Every structure is written in C-alpha cells, then in structure tokens.
Amino acid sequence: MSNSDGEANSSEQCSGSNSSSPKLLADHSFLNSKEDQEFINAKAFLLTANAKTGLNIYDHLCDVITRILEERKADAIDMLEDISRETKKFRFEPQPDTILKEPEPSPEMRLAKLETKLFTKGVEEFDEHEDDVETALPNLMETAFYFEQAGVGLSKEEFIKVWMSLKMLVDSTPLQNVRFWGKILGIEKNYYIAEAEFREGAEEEEEEERPEPEEDNRDTHLTDDFDDEGLPPKDDPPKPDYKPPPVVPKEDKGTGTNKKTYFVINSPGMSWVALPSVTPAQIVAARLVKKYFTGRLDAPVNTYPPFPGNEANYLRAQIARISAATHISPMGFYQFDEEEEDEMEGEARDSYIENMDFEGIPTRDMADTVTQWVHHVQYILTQGRCKWWNPSQKSEEDVEDEEEDEDREEPDEPQPEDGPPLLTPLSEDVKIGDTPPWSSKISSNIVPQYAVAVIRSNLWPGAYAFAKQKKFENVYIGWGHKYSPKNYNPPPMPQPQDEFHEGPEVTEMEDPTPEQEASLKAAMQSKVEEDLEEAEEEEEEEDE
Template structure:
C-alpha cells in the first residue's frame, strides 16, 4: 500500500472515531472519570476505584443499619485492613471507651419496644405509675437542686423500663447516692396488690459448735454414757429481733437501684433491725458494687447491698416531709388501741395548699414527717424481747422454775405526721433550713427545705405539689469528727488458786519419803490407840 493510500485510510478512521465521539459523548465522560478513579496514589499505590468497590462490597455483605452514618467508619476499616499483615497472629483490637460503651447501652432507652409503634389515642386517659419527672425537675431546678436535664431524661426513661418489666402501682425517683467507684440511682416503688414478688428467706446460720453439741446430746440419748461432772454454761444469747413484715415499718417500700440509666435494675433486700442498728454505729463510703463486703467495727451483718438498704431506710425516716394537711388519717378506720401508733394515712383530697410564706416560717410547723420513725431497736414498731411463744411456755412447764426477767420498758417514738418543729437541734443548729427559691421574683418562688441532719436531703412545696429528693454520700451529719469505736477490753482470766493450780510431778525420792512419813504417822496413831486401850482396861 502506498503512502497516499495509508493517509487516506488513517483519515477515514479518524473521521469515524470523531463521528462516534460526537454521537456518544457520555461514553467519553465515563472513560475519563474511570481513568481518573484508577489513577494510583503516589504515597500508597492505591486507587479510589478499587477502594470504593471493596467498601460497597462490604456494605452489601454486612448490611449495617443506618449505613449512611457509618460509611466513613467502614471506609476507614477497609483501608486499615490493607496495611495489616495477615501473617501476624496478634491483631490490634481497639477497645471501646467507657463513654462509648455506656452510650451503646443507653441507646436502647431511646428506642421503642415491641408493640409501641402505634401512638396511643389522646382521648383515653391511661393511668401509669410513671411520675412526671421533668415537671419535678423544673421545680428543683429553681432551687439549684437535682441533676442536669440530660441525666434526668435518661433516668426518666430508665424508670419507664422498670415500670414495663414489673407490676408496679407507684414509682418515685428517690435520689442518687454517690460512691467511690460508681453511683447508685435509687427508685422507690410499690407493687400492686397480689403481684408482689416473693423473696427467698435466708436460713439462719447455725454455728458448728452448736451442731456438735446437738449431735453429742443425740448420741447421749441413744447410748448409755457415764455422768459428766463438767459444768455447762447456762448462758443464753439475747433473742434476735425479727424484721418487720413487707409493706410495714422500715420495709413498707421496695427499692431498686442501678449504677447508670440503661443498666439493669437490681432489687434491694429487705432490711433487718440488726442491720439498722449496726449502720448507726459505722460510717462507710459506698463503692458502687452491691456485692462488696462492708469491713467495719462493729462488724456489719451483710454486704454493701444490705448497708445501702439500711441507709435508705434511715434517710427516708428522717427527711421525707410533706406540707401540713396534705396527708390525713383515714376516719373510716377503727380507732387504734392505746399505746399503738398509726402507720397508715391517705391523701387529703380537700387540701388547698399552704402559702409559700407560711412554709418558710422558721418554726416549720407547717411541715410534717410522713414516714415512720425508726426506734433504737431498729424497728418502727417495738417488739418485746421477753415475750414468750407457746413452745417456750410448754418447755417452761417441763423445766424447773426460773426467775423471770424484768419486763423492759417499750420504746416510743414520735408518731406519724409529727411537725418538724419538734425535731431536736444539732448542737445549737436547727435541723432544717427553709427559704424561698428566689428573692427577686418572690410571687413566683417556691418553698425549699434543706436538711442539716442529713446533708443532701431536700424538699420543695408549691401550691398542691411537693417532693423529696436525696443526692449525697449517705452520711449523717455529726458535730465531732468520726472515730471508730474502741475494741472491748480483754476478758479477764479465771482467778487462779491452789485448787486449780497445776504443780510439777514429784520425783521417786519424794514419793518414797512421803510413803515413809505416812507409814510412821500410821504406826504412831496405832501406838496411841493401844495406849488409850490399856488405860481404859486399867480403869
């Protein structure tokens, strides 16, 4: 082919290509875009086309939720995987921070459960035990008390999960107890009648020594044994004060706790009088772990869950107050017997509220306690420790008569709905401090009450609303620095005497000398008897 023919063919092919490009301009843009995406990086040698292909393949295979929100993370992980050697058996694993882990748990609070997609009808009024926590937060916020709104919303949602999982009649946010490692969010609840969960009763611990004595007694009855002259002690330990029944006294309410909103709620056990009595003698910081031991003197009968429950009972009995007239005793109930205090009351539907100026009166006569006082015994109702059961009466008939112990004086405390004006002072300091939430706009202010006996306990009242809250370390105020009680004195030893003093064994020479002396004494006695007999014969 000649040069002229070659030029003609080239010109024809170029004209064909140009005609094709003019016909399909999109293909040209596609080729240019793909060539740009295939251009390799001068630093890593990778190109964007292959990277996007791998990222999209991973998204389609895993199909995560809200992919547009996590697309950047998937891209980052894909790129990181290319620089990780597959030969190494030890791979770097990024641990989540505590904030991310907590946020993952609390994310469930903001999602609806099954069957909650449909919105309830607005015409129907649904009764729910869930309190309007945000309204109470609004009032406490005026007095600079409480938690921030973000945390209160999460606690509110956490209370909703508690209501959905238990048959509850009433729920209240009791407060927040601070700890060294974690804190406690406390919820005070009441179960519906007949739906309360049964608690497992703890079996009383039996000492191994007592078991051994019982076994010895049983063996002695079966087998004839010689009489033992060893003296046996007749000491009997004092009777154990029984705990109060459910829905009464210190166990009138049930409490659930959790460390953070979103974490599972844990039900606290019932409190016993011995735990309350021991909690009054010690002062410990909470750790935030319910199974943590309480190392103290005197020893506390239980772990941190029991100590937490005892402190909640003490704080509630001393700081839960309400305006005078908000609660009243039920008139339909029969009159209580003399010497017995009332333990039930009802809400006064005719209560019209107390003016705010009267609520901040220094005498505090318009505030009352609506939780029973805990007696020194550790119970709200006194239990007679010398009262005898039917079995004890039968055993007493069989045994010999014993001196009956003196009847103790019953412990008496202030009755329910006692005004705060009767509270005792704390070293010339009033037990309560009342003030307005704002002195600038007093016509819209609310009455606020602060406890000086239990720092961290607060209450507010406005119109027909009131509420109590506690945020603190769970310690009672004391004028002196706390010092642990001293250990008891060492028990004295039994007085030593010749009748119980041990002596060294005699040597053989001493024993022989003793026998010779005894023999001489016996011979001398015989001679004396013979001489007396001869004198009698002569007479």
C-alpha cells in the same frame, strides 16, 4: 491460451494450497494450543489469592467492571482508581491477631451504646387515648423544674436519662407507683435509686436462707452405752444456763422499714436491681459505722463493729434511715383515716391517706418556718424497727425449758419503746448541738409570686424538699452519711476479759496421804457414833 493458461495457474494455486494445507493446519493448531496455555496460565495467576487477605486480582477486576457497567458514568476512566479502592475497602475483612488484642471501645462508646436503648421506642401503634390511661411513671421533668429553681438536683440531661430509665422500670415491672428517690455518690460508681410499690399480689417473695440440718456422723453399729473404743461414755460437761438474746425479726414487706421497695442502677440504661429487705440488726449496725460506698452491690463491708451483710444491705439500711428522718410534706396534705381511728385505739398509726380538701399553704409561710412541715415516714426505734417487738415473748420451747428449770430467776420485763407518731411537725425535732435540724428559705425574693419554698436537712446533708401550692417532693443527693458535730471516731475494741478470781473453791490442792485419809475416816466415824449416842439419850429422856 491466455485463458487456458490462466485457468491452469489458478488450478495450480488451488492445488498448491491444497497440497500445503496439512502443514498450515499443523502450524495453526500449534499456535492455538500455545495461546490457550498462556491464557490458562494468565488466568491462574490472576486467581492466585493473597496469603494475608485471601483476595485475588481476578475477582477484584470482575467487581470493578461490574460496578462500572452498573453505574455507567461518563467519567468512569477518571474514577477507576477510586472505584478500585472502594471495592477493596468493601471486601476487606480484618483478621484477628493472635498476639495483640483488639482495642476495647472507649468509655464514651460504651456509654453511648448503653443509653441508646433509652431513646428507642418499640414498634407499636399510637393510641389516641394513651394519655388517659393511668401510669406509674411520674412527671420527673416537672419535679426537676421546681428543684432547678431551688438550685438543687441533677442536670437536665441527667434528669432526662433517669426519667427514661424509670420508664423502662415501669414497663418491665408491675408497679403501682414509683418515684425518683435520689442519688448516692460512691468512690467508683454512683447509685441512682427509685422508690416503688408493687401492685397487690404482684410482689415476689424473697427466699430466706434456711439453716442446713446437722449431719449425724455416728456409726449405726455403736450404741449409746459405749463409745468408739468400747468404753462406757464419759459424763457430759455441765451445760451453761446462758442464752443469747433473741434475734429481733425483720418487719414484713409493706410495713415499717420495709414498706417500700427500692431499685438501684449505676448508670441510666442499665437494668434495675431490687434491694433486699432490711433487718433490724443491719440498721443497728449501720448507726455504729461510717463507710463510703464503692458502687458495687456485692462489695464487702469491712467495719468494726462488723456489719451483717454486703454493700447492698448497707445501702438499704442507709436508705431506710434517710427516708425516716428526711421525708416530709406540708401540714394538712395527709390525714389519718377516720374509719381506722376506732380500730386502732391505743396503737400507733402506720398509714394515712391524702387529704382531698387540702388547698395548699402560702409559699412565704412554708419558707419562713418549719412548723408547716410534717414527717410522713415512721420513726425508726432504737431496736431497728418502726413497731416495737417484745423480746421477752416466750415460744413453746422456752416454756418447756422454764418448766424444767423452775428455780431460774426470770429477767425483768422490758419497757416498750415509743417514738414520735406520724405527721409530727418538724419543730419537735431535736437540735444538733447548737445547729437547727432544718433550714428553710424561698427560692427567689425578686419574683416571690413564682418562687417555691425550699427546705433542707442539716442532719442528713443532701436531703431537700420543695413545696408550691399542692405540689411537693423530696430528693436526696449526697454521700449517704449523717452529720455529726464531732469528728467520727470508730468505737474502741472491747477490753480483754479478766482472769477468774483465785479462791479456796477453785485452787487446786495436793492429794492427801493414806495416813491422812485413815485419820480423817476415823474422826468421821467417831463423830457419827457420838451423834448416835446423843440421839439415843434424847429418846430415852423423852420416854421417861
């Protein structure tokens, strides 16, 4: 029984469980659906993005757990906050503000970005024979070493930056040679100047401004016999005989004041800008004005007398003046070509060659006297050119006009102007009042065997040159102004023109009355009759 009873009880329990299974299943399905809903709601909450940053907790936790599993550090629990902070920092993206502008980078940051490319070398293979290839880039640091002994020049850091900038110019422009001309100071910015020569056939020609043709606004239905109102045309006023003086043409590139090409930048790392060619009118006007540079090439030059151009043209004119007056070299370093001597008989020399037999001059002799130095840049004449141009040259139009007006008096023939020839010693320069034009010295009297000879210009403060054996160089660092013993005074305004002198030929008279006209006509008629009678009497006497 016990067994049967036991079997009966187990069967009852099974049957009871089976009988209650629909209710339990119903309860279990209810619990599962509720948990699922809570899970969905929780996940939706975690996926809710922040209105400001756009981030949500779900993605952040996934990133944190992923990083923990990737690194698998033993103290991950201690670094949980740091990992979470770094993850948030990595995913942070600043949103631009519509009211406040983003702060501009500091001047130091902008300068650092500008100068970074100076010291960045391109990806290129190293060539073992790279040192043997001729390059237009000069050894500026060697020049800086000699100028440093003389107490002249820029700092080493600035020289290195300028050197790297010259390398960028040489790599981007087909130049035959280039040198650091100097630095001109400005009110807002400074100018670093490079003097260069292009390779043959590589120089780009400048576009000259062409005058626009005048438009003919006359109507086609009108003839020359009548004007707009249908009346005969009035007599044209008399044309004046005055002709303005001819415009002095500028010298061609590679000659005279335009022999070299000059590039400028405001700061090392910027792109070099080529200055335009200089004209004689700009050089003549630059001699009459004195103005500080601003550092902007497009800045206007508001002076009296007016300057024909902007600051780029004024800068180019000052460079030409400074170069012609202060670029010097040891005597004997350059010489004239003997082959061209016969071809240029009676003409001024405008070129020279390097003397290969030059052995150098002792440093003490170069420092004690200026007779061992010569000018190697052509002198600029009063006309604004290095080679004189005859303004009385007649073109075809002028010849035709002279044939029509043969009675016009011809002006006197101008006398040609000559300046000091090339390679003239500095001892022939004119004094500035009681001040000598040049001052020379030796860089060190303690160790003269390693010293250099230094010479500076008193006419253009800031112009220096050094010489040691076969090495020499010129540099200019200043404001670009010429020294004057007197204070600068701008030229006065011209006097107003006088009124025309009064006289009977220009004084307006009253019109005569009809009676006066009749009496005048009768008197003229009687005089004509008397003249005829006298003529007849003379003919009769001759016939007798």
